[in-house]
Amino acid sequence: MREIKFRVWSNDLMEYRRLNDINTNRGLGMGFEVVNGIGSKTTTVYHSVNDVVEQYTGLKDKNGKSIYEGDILKRKDFLFHNGNYVFLPVEYKYAEYGLGMRRLNDVYKSCEVVGNIHEDAGLLGVPE
Numbered sequence: 001m002r003e004i005k006f007r008v009w010s011n012d013l014m015e016y017r018r019l020n021d022i023n024t025n026r027g028l029g030m031g032f033e034v035v036n037g038i039g040s041k042t043t044t045v046y047h048s049v050n051d052v053v054e055q056y057t058g059l060k061d062k063n064g065k066s067i068y069e070g071d072i073l074k075r076k077d078f079l080f081h082n083g084n085y086v087f088l089p090v091e092y093k094y095a096e097y098g099l100g101m102r103r104l105n106d107v108y109k110s111c112e113v114v115g116n117i118h119e120d121a122g123l124l125g126v127p128e
Contacts, residue, residue: 002058073111
């Protein structure tokens, strides 16, 4: 079973706050609980209205850094084979984590976490 961790971007404070199974609520206006069910567990995350909850993907980049939803990964541009790098955000869609048009599980070992969509949007060509 993969490790369950969350981080929360506070749009009010403009900073990240983290939750894991040890630190479930430390006066941060958020928390989570895991409830054992029949053959499974249900996880509920509580957070402030203006927060963005991002989950750990269970994967690490080529340098051993944890990859979360909302991270920006750098990888070689294999489409044009020109030796350049592309910067793509990690997104959860279609019931799995993706990086552009690729499944994150297929490419994460060749990628590097270089930022996140909240603090480093300029890497994606988006004005910060």
